[in-house]
Amino acid sequence: MAEDRETRLRRLHMRSIRRGIKEMDLILGRFAVTDLPGLPEAELDLYEALLAENDHDLYAWIAGAAPVPDRYAALIARIGAGAVGVVRPA
Template sequence: MHSEDVELKRLKWRAHHRGVKEADQMVGGFFDKHSATWDAADRALFTALLEEQDVDIMAWAIGTQPVPARFQGGLMQAMQRLDYLPIAR
């Protein structure tokens, strides 16, 4: 198995096991929708993002708190679209 595959598998697990259902859906759903297109820099940024508190990540994604400079850019802009969240009907 490639080291990149191992890294993505580890990131997927961490993204889906945040500890709070809403964070699992948001962070895990974002990973599922976007990770296939990530390069090494995106994976590194997402890894750093996973070290942050769920309440902060969610606040940045929904726009209730300003995004720290280190996370501003394309990855966070994609997260802020919220197009990866399931909507119960």
């Protein structure tokens, strides 16, 4: 049985707030609440792939401490824009 959109959004939200490090819980949790519902399916697929990445890599990408893989560049920029005050000073 195929997962409906609402169920998928709830699952992705849960995966966003249950990370390995607290900073990523805060950053991805905020993004999941504010931006996830408006993403088209293709971007949800990309976000789901992003959630499979290592938390330390994700944090480094968002903080600008490591180069972002091309496939995630736009998504990381969008997540990072909402992370001001969590990762970057305001």
